[in-house]
Amino acid sequence: MSDSVQLIPGNSLITETPEEGRALAIKMSRLIIKITQPDAAVRERLRPIYAEDAAMLIAIGQTVAIEFATIAAANNYWKK
Amino acid sequence: MSDSVQLIPGNSLITETPEEGRALAIKMSRLIIKITQPDAAVRERLRPIYAEDAAMLIAIGQTVAIEFATIAAANNYWKK
Amino acid sequence: MSDSVQLIPGNSLITETPEEGRALAIKMSRLIIKITQPDAAVRERLRPIYAEDAAMLIAIGQTVAIEFATIAAANNYWKK
Amino acid sequence: MSDSVQLIPGNSLITETPEEGRALAIKMSRLIIKITQPDAAVRERLRPIYAEDAAMLIAIGQTVAIEFATIAAANNYWKK
Amino acid sequence: MSDSVQLIPGNSLITETPEEGRALAIKMSRLIIKITQPDAAVRERLRPIYAEDAAMLIAIGQTVAIEFATIAAANNYWKK
């Protein structure tokens, strides 16, 4: 594990809006891939593989959905 | 990440009805694919691949189910 | 997306019994496949593929389990 | 869908013990496969396929885990 | 289903510590495989297949994570 990678930007799950919470979910899921594969050159090589593969795009969607569920709960679903 | 993509239409998880919540789950899951693969031409090429593949259709269903779980909780299951 | 597909029969997650909730979970998961692949002929062609494939049957089971979790929570687990 | 299949034995998620709740999770996950593939002969043919395939056994475990989460919550985790 | 398999050791989700809860999650996930494939010789044959396959090890991790979520909730996260 590369200790220099920040895993949660801002070190908080709280966001102003659902939209920002969704963006955080995407970032958090990407940072797990970054810490697991710290070599940027390898990650760049893998990008077109998953971005042009329907099954992998769907799997990315599942991951973001799971991260977002946690963030949404943390923000009490942004209810006023 | 293309910053111009809106991730959550209306920037809210709150909907009037379960039906609208379900439609939002579908849209949110599609927008993750859109932001991951911003090239519309590639997405168009992938569409018949997943739409005619039983395993991928099932995986899409799982993704929508996870998104919907969050939306349903946000709306307190639309209980009166 | 075919706008003519109803995504949640009755537009409600509330059911009288767990058994009806389970049937709703099955229907909701099937309607996602229907809206993603609106061509009935294609869906008919895919049916024997997943119905005779052990891995896909298991994946369908996972999807229904996720949908049912939401429905069960919505009904407070049908506790009296 | 074969309407004659019962989806939840006893039409209840409530069980006396965690052990019975776990058995119910297994039964519920099997009944989804039964309703999706109503032909007993086909199911019998598929049985050795998944029972001797490590990946499918793991996937069955995931399905049961998801069903059990719902049953456990319904029973308030069998706390006294 | 082999009725002689115990599905939850001790017939309880309550453990003294998170560590014991984690061990229980592992045991519960293994017992589902045991009941689905009761033949010990087959299970022994499958062991090196999944233990040397990266994708299957990851899938086992997902299963344990789901089981653990339930156990952790049952124990109120071992908060004092």
Added chain:
Amino acid sequence: MSDSVQLIPGNSLITETPEEGRALAIKMSRLIIKITQPDAAVRERLRPIYAEDAAMLIAIGQTVAIEFATIAAANNYWKK
């Protein structure tokens, strides 16, 4: 199961910050792989396989997301 592996560092799900909670999720998911495949030489051999495979990296992300959901709930989402 190798009894000498610690499954949860510190035997607690409570962390000071979301960042530490995320690191714990990663460690917990790795320790499941370690206990399932106790041979360090085999794990070292598998590392480049999953770290250079887009689908497996995504699957690792799903696992961490599920573990993190539990840890985040245990910490009440680190709300003050």
